[in-house]
Amino acid sequence: MRHEIRFSGFGGQGIILSAVILGRAAALYDNKNAVQTQVYGPEARGGASMSAVIIDDEPILYPKVRDPDTYVIMSQQGFEKYGCNTRDDAVMLLDSDLVHDRPSCRYVGIPATSVAKKELGRDIVANIIMLGALTTATSVVSGGALEKAILDSVPKGTEDLNLKAMKKGQELGIQGESS
Amino acid sequence: MQGNIACAEGALAAGCNFFGGYPITPSTEVAEHMASRMPKITGSCFIQMEDEIASMAAIIGAAWTGARSMTATSGPGFSLMMENIGYAVMTETPCVLVNIQRGGPSTGQPTMGAQGDMMQVRFGSHGDYSIIALCPSSVQECFDLTAKAFNLADRFRTPVFLMADEVIGHMREKLEIPDSVEIIRPKTLPEGTLPFTAGPDGVPGFAPFGIGRFTHVTGLTHDERGYPDTTNPACHESLVKRLVNKIENARHEIADYTIVNENARYVFVCYGAPVRTVKEVVDRMKIPDTGYLQLKTVWPFPEELLLRFPNVQAFIVPEMNLGMISREVERHVSVRVIPVGRIGGELHPPEELIQAVKIAGGDV
Amino acid sequence: MRNEWLRSDRLPHIYCAGCGNGTIMNCVLEAITQTGWDRTRTVFLSGIGCSSRAPGYIMTDSLHTTHGRAIAFATGVKMADPSLHVVVFTGDGDLAAIGGNHFIHGCRRNIDITVVCMNNHIYGMTGGQGSPTTPLGKTSTTTPYGAEEAPFDLVELAIAAGANYVARWTSYHVKQLTDAVYDGLLTPGFSLIEVRCQCPTSYGRRNKYREPTDYMTYLKTNAILKRKWEEMERSGENISPDSFPVGEFVRRSRPVMGVPDEA
Numbered sequence: 001m002r003h004e005i006r007f008s009g010f011g012g013q014g015i016i017l018s019a020v021i022l023g024r025a026a027a028l029y030d031n032k033n034a035v036q037t038q039v040y041g042p043e044a045r046g047g048a049s050m051s052a053v054i055i056d057d058e059p060i061l062y063p064k065v066r067d068p069d070t071y072v073i074m075s076q077q078g079f080e081k082y083g084c085n086t087r088d089d090a091v092m093l094l095d096s097d098l099v100h101d102r103p104s105c106r107y108v109g110i111p112a113t114s115v116a117k118k119e120l121g122r123d124i125v126a127n128i129i130m131l132g133a134l135t136t137a138t139s140v141v142s143g144g145a146l147e148k149a150i151l152d153s154v155p156k157g158t159e160d161l162n163l164k165a166m167k168k169g170q171e172l173g174i175q176g177e178s179s
Numbered sequence: 180m181q182g183n184i185a186c187a188e189g190a191l192a193a194g195c196n197f198f199g200g201y202p203i204t205p206s207t208e209v210a211e212h213m214a215s216r217m218p219k220i221t222g223s224c225f226i227q228m229e230d231e232i233a234s235m236a237a238i239i240g241a242a243w244t245g246a247r248s249m250t251a252t253s254g255p256g257f258s259l260m261m262e263n264i265g266y267a268v269m270t271e272t273p274c275v276l277v278n279i280q281r282g283g284p285s286t287g288q289p290t291m292g293a294q295g296d297m298m299q300v301r302f303g304s305h306g307d308y309s310i311i312a313l314c315p316s317s318v319q320e321c322f323d324l325t326a327k328a329f330n331l332a333d334r335f336r337t338p339v340f341l342m343a344d345e346v347i348g349h350m351r352e353k354l355e356i357p358d359s360v361e362i363i364r365p366k367t368l369p370e371g372t373l374p375f376t377a378g379p380d381g382v383p384g385f386a387p388f389g390i391g392r393f394t395h396v397t398g399l400t401h402d403e404r405g406y407p408d409t410t411n412p413a414c415h416e417s418l419v420k421r422l423v424n425k426i427e428n429a430r431h432e433i434a435d436y437t438i439v440n441e442n443a444r445y446v447f448v449c450y451g452a453p454v455r456t457v458k459e460v461v462d463r464m465k466i467p468d469t470g471y472l473q474l475k476t477v478w479p480f481p482e483e484l485l486l487r488f489p490n491v492q493a494f495i496v497p498e499m500n501l502g503m504i505s506r507e508v509e510r511h512v513s514v515r516v517i518p519v520g521r522i523g524g525e526l527h528p529p530e531e532l533i534q535a536v537k538i539a540g541g542d543v
Numbered sequence: 544m545r546n547e548w549l550r551s552d553r554l555p556h557i558y559c560a561g562c563g564n565g566t567i568m569n570c571v572l573e574a575i576t577q578t579g580w581d582r583t584r585t586v587f588l589s590g591i592g593c594s595s596r597a598p599g600y601i602m603t604d605s606l607h608t609t610h611g612r613a614i615a616f617a618t619g620v621k622m623a624d625p626s627l628h629v630v631v632f633t634g635d636g637d638l639a640a641i642g643g644n645h646f647i648h649g650c651r652r653n654i655d656i657t658v659v660c661m662n663n664h665i666y667g668m669t670g671g672q673g674s675p676t677t678p679l680g681k682t683s684t685t686t687p688y689g690a691e692e693a694p695f696d697l698v699e700l701a702i703a704a705g706a707n708y709v710a711r712w713t714s715y716h717v718k719q720l721t722d723a724v725y726d727g728l729l730t731p732g733f734s735l736i737e738v739r740c741q742c743p744t745s746y747g748r749r750n751k752y753r754e755p756t757d758y759m760t761y762l763k764t765n766a767i768l769k770r771k772w773e774e775m776e777r778s779g780e781n782i783s784p785d786s787f788p789v790g791e792f793v794r795r796s797r798p799v800m801g802v803p804d805e806a
Contacts, residue, residue, distance in 0.1 A: 020351060027353045036351040040290055062459035063350055063452075064526055197623045224622045229648040233615035236608065236645075240588075240619025243606060244627065248619070266609050388604035388620065389627055391583035395550075395599055397607035406553060407599065407607075 002056040003140045004065040008082040009074030009095075012045040014127035018072065019051035021131060021149045022141055026055040028152075029145030035063045048077045055140055070140055072130050074112070076100050093133050095126065096177055108137045109177035115168060125165035128154075132169020133176065143170060180354040182321040182347045183208035183251075186277050189325030190249050191216060192360045195275070196223040197248035199237030201230055201256060204289040205345040206279035209251035231256035235263035239272045243396065245387035247329050251277035253345075255286055257296055258303075264338055265304030266398045268422060271375070271383065273332035273365060277325065277341045279348035280499075282524050291524025292345035294451055294499040300340050301478050307419050309426040311433060312340040312478040316454035318352045324435075324475060330363040331433065335425055336382055342477065344499060346452035346526055368392065373403040375418075381425030427479050434481035440470025444492045445539045447471035447532070448485070448508050453497040456527045464529060466536055477504060482511040493517055493539035497527050515539065548572045548582065550602045557596055561755030563714035563740025564661050568597050570717055571630070571659055574724035585628040586620055588613045590642060593668050593742075594634035594661040611642025614649040617656045621801035629656040629801075630728070635676040636666045639695045643675070650704030653732040655801040659724065660697060660735065663742035671745030679784075682749040697737045702793050707732030709793040713762040714740035716789065723791060732799035739766070739787070761785070 005022060009015045016038050023036035038051035052065035071092040073083040079099045086092060086105040094102075096109030112129040116122060128150060135143040147166060154162045180188075187209050190198075198217060200210040210227070217225040224241070228234040231252055238248035252260065257278050267274055282288030283295050296303075300312050311331050313324040321343060328339040368374060368384030374394040377383045386392035399407040400415045408414040426433070439461060440446075445468055447457040454473050461469045472484055485494070485508065494512060496505035497519040505518035519535045521527050537543045549572075558564050575585065585603045589595035591610035598605035608616045613631045621629045638646050638660050649656070665683055666672040673683040673690050676697065680689040701709045708730035710723040720738060727734030741747060741758035752758040765783065767775070769790030775782055 023351055034352065037346070038349060042289065058463075060352070061455055061463055062526075062529060063346070063352070063455050064528075066528065197619070199619060226618070226622055228615065228618070229644055232612060233618070233645055233648070236612045236615035237619030237622070239608075240606065240616040240621075241623035242619075243604070244620055244624040246623040248623070262609055263612065270606075388586050389584055389624060393583075393602050393604055395605050395607070397599065398609060399607070404552075 002054070002058070003070055004068040005053045005055070005070040005072065005140055006050065006065050006068040006082055007052065007072045007074075008048065008050045008078030010077065011040070011047045011049045013049070013074050014124070015049040015074065016040065016051045017153065018127045018131055019053045021146070021153050022134070023053045023055075024152060025141050025145040025149035026053070029148045030142055032057060033060050035060045037063055037065070048075070048081045050078070050082050070134070070138055071103075072134065073099055074126065074130065091138055093130055093137060093173070095130065102179065107179050108133065108173060110169065110172045112169070112172070115172070116165060119168065120161060120165055122161060125162060128162050128165040129169035129172065132166035133173030136170045136173035137176070180318055181208060181349060181351045182315070182318045182343060183279060183349065184212050185318045185321035185354050186251065186325045186341060186343065186348075187212035187216070188356065189322035190275065190329070191220070192322070192356065193247065193326040193329040194362055195247045195249050195329065196220070197238060197241035197246040198225045198250065199228050199234045199241065199248070200250045201228055201234050201252065203231075203253045203256045205281055205348055206251045206253045206277065208348075209277055209279070231259035232263065235260040235267070238274045239263060239267050239270070242272045242274045243388050249275040249277065251279065253279050253281045254283040254296055257299065261299075261304045265306060265308070267338040268304065268308045268310065269398045270396050271336035271422070272338070273336050273385070274338050275325070275328045275332055275341065276338060277343065280342060280344040282522065288524050290345065292452055292499060292526070293522065293524065294342070294344055294503070295522070297342065297477065297498070297500065297503045300342055307423060309423045310338060310340060310478055311335065311426060311476070312342045313435070313475055314342050314450040314477050315347055315475070316451055316473065317347065318350060318354050320475065321347060322354055322356065326360040327435070330361065333365040334363055334382070335429065336365060336385060337426060342451065344452050345524070374405050375401065376403045377421055377425070381421045381428065430479045430481050433476050433479060434484065435475035436481065436484055437473040437475070438470070438484070438487060441488055442490050443470025443488065444468040444490050445470070445536045446488045446491045446494050448474065448494050448496045448504070450474040450477050450504065452499060452526050456529055456532055457497065459529050460532045464533075466533055468540075469536055480507050485512050495519060495532065495535045495539060497521070497532055497535070499526070548575070548602055550600055553600050556600055558593065559744045561741065561743040562593070563663065563738075563742070564593055564597065566714045566717065567659065567661055567720070567738050567740060568600070570721040571724050572601070573721045574728060575630075577725050578728050580628050584626065585630070587630050587632065588617045588620065589632045590637040591668075592634040592637045592666065594632050595637060597632040611637050611640070612645060613637070614642060614645040614656070614658065618649065618652070618654050618801075621654055621656055625655070625801045625803040628728070631656055631658045633658060633660050635660065635662040635664060635697070636674040639675040639697060639700070647700065647704040650701050650706040650733050650735070653705055653707055653797050653799045655731055655733070655799055657724070657727045657734040657736070660737045661740050662697065662737055663740050663746055665742050665746040667742045667745045671749065683746070697735065698792050701733075701735040705733070705797055706735050706793065707795055707797055707799065708734035710735075710791045711737040711739070711787070711789050713766050713789065714738060715759050715762040716766065719789075726791070726794070730794060731802045732797065
């Protein structure tokens with residue numbers, strides 16, 4: 001089974017880190033092959049950021065995502081640049097507060113940024129909420145693998161916050177506004 | 180793990196104990212990782228120099244104390260290093276340079292991949308010389324080839340280049356770190372032998388500073404004592420021919436490659452990131468009559484490998500430049516050579532190479 | 544004693560008759576013998592120019608490097624093996640023009656090396672072009688109507704950039720120069736000893752110091768001890784534009800790099 005996942009948002013949201021965590025979860029804890037790539041500009045904050053992961057049971061040769069079946073979109077600009085030409089059977093997780101348009105494919109709206117800010121007190125973990133939602137809204141990664149990969153990747157002292165964010169995302173992945 | 184970090188880890192596994200560098204996208208993670216790791220390793224030194232000229236100078240200075248030394252950069256910094264790369268060649272200083280290639284000329288595309296420095300690495304400093312250049316196409320090869328680069332540098336007393344690109348340098352995939360890597364240090368200079376008297380392989384033994392051999396090292400044309408002799412044509416000719424031949428004559432020994440489908444009619448010659456697309460087309464999509472030669476060693480160019488394809492009708496050379504190594508292939512074969520140059524920063528998609536196969540077959 | 548430090552098989556040397564570089568080499572080797580440093584653990588480096596040929600005549604390990612870069616190479620040598628003693632010979636063009644950036648960063652890092660600059664105000668090896676220390680109005684092949692650019696003060700530059708030891712003498716002041724080099728060698732951190740010296744062939748010939756002794760007389764007359772110079776400045780005394788202060792300008796202990804661990 002092969003999955004191509006594309007993440008997009010603005011710089012500073014943790015778009016690249018999300019892809020790194022997902023790739024790590026798949027490669028190290030779900031025993032799949034994974035390749036992570038990205039497109040980024042000179043901005044460290046702001047600007048449209050894109051990263052991608054391929055997860056496959058087979059070795060991954062061509063490393064770039066070309067026809068994603070899964071999207072995680074966290075800004076309107078990111079939607080316009082990387083999310084508006086999806087294939088029909090794709091699924092898109094979008095931050096429902098920050099993305100105004102909706103795709104033609106199946107989607108799940110997750111109010112990740114506002115939930116991160118209001119319920120968890122830190123909007124920085126919005127990307128982890130989106131990753132959590134991936135485990136319940138799609139089958140690209142298992143919850144157990146994601147949890148381990150998150151613990152590997154986040155700064156010391158923030159583990160509880162991030163795991164809470166992941167759990168919140170898992171709930172929202174089921175409950176969120178969807179088509 | 181990321182390709183750039185794998186380069187750094189490969190270097191450390193090979194015993195690299197001196198890194199002099201200057202930040203530049205997209206190679207900076209190599210320096211950052213060394214800055215984090217080296218202070219915790221006894222006898223190791225990381226130093227951020229004032230520019231790439233100084234970085235290259237520092238690693239040469241360090242190499243003469245016997246250190247395994249390295250720097251990492253990208254196009255604009257690589258251009259600045261050219262002066263002292265020539266010095267390293269002339270003085271036969273073993274050292275390793277990682278170039279994570281980005282789009283040029285000039286500052287070009289800092290965050291996008293390219294292979295536009297493949298001729299610069301071969302010919303970029305002034306004068307006649309040869310060098311060794313390796314090209315990884317995966318994170319694993321970043322590790323393996325960087326470690327190998329140190330052995331080649333010591334074996335041949337020459338700068339060795341890891342010519343990666345932004346695509347591979349910033350890509351993350353699984354890396355298996357071996358328990359240990361093979362380490363080959365330079366031949367020692369026998370007692371009573373002059374510091375630049377070479378053995379039959381054209382490589383002199385190495386007497387690092389501080390052991391009482393009183394080696395004078397100069398970028399000027401020098402005799403076997405290391406003393407300048409700049410107006411004697413015979414001295415210059417024998418020195419420079421030896422510097423070239425010690426590498427060119429060892430092409431077989433240095434060549435590192437993979438051949439798939441020797442009997443193919445359409446053969447890709449590839450290195451670095453485009454290898455990934457070639458594998459997709461040949462190994463996965465199994466486009467009929469295709470095979471490939473993956474060059475992990477691009478320089479010295481292992482031309483005899485092109486003769487390993489008895490049925491070849493065309494060589495297809497995908498590169499992230501407008502056709503550099505394709506010209507080198509053309510120089511050595513009589514069959515058709517189809518360059519597939521792509522610039523702008525993106526890797527060739529498989530269709531582009533399939534189209535090239537169709538062109539080769541006369542279908543288009 | 545000093546002969547041990549010379550490569551007799553390299554003679555004759557390339558320096559012109561009357562050149563000041565030999566005197567300076569002699570003072571440096573005298574200072575080094577006074578330190579008792581082990582010849583096998585001492586490394587000389589240089590860049591390009593007349594000054595930079597000096598290490599080739601000295602019987603130690605030595606790196607004759609690229610133009611202006613000797614301090615950057617020396618940084619690599621010293622950081623990779625801090626137990627080595629590292630001395631750089633350079634000239635005014637090598638140090639202050641093409642090597643200016645490496646010079647100030649060497650001072651900033653306060654890397655534990657000693658830099659001896661043979662400042663003859665001219666590019667001697669290439670036949671007498673103006674340098675960053677060519678005084679205003681002086682003639683060279685590239686300033687045929689007199690230099691119009693203000694020169695660098697190498698001492699002030701090294702002090703501002705952070706060097707731990709800075710002195711200036713001339714090829715006339717053999718004893719004081721030897722002592723200053725000795726102090727520089729033993730001071731941890733970056734030491735600069737600027738040595739004003741004669742180049743009869745390229746500078747003297749075009750600037751009315753045709754005979755080596757003419758320039759020695761100029762150096763003797765115009766080099767004013769630092770203390771006296773400061774008094775003259777304080778009292779508002781008229782100082783000739785040809786004059787310059789000599790002596791020890793800085794000896795301090797800013798944080799250093801490349802000093803071996805005490806252990």
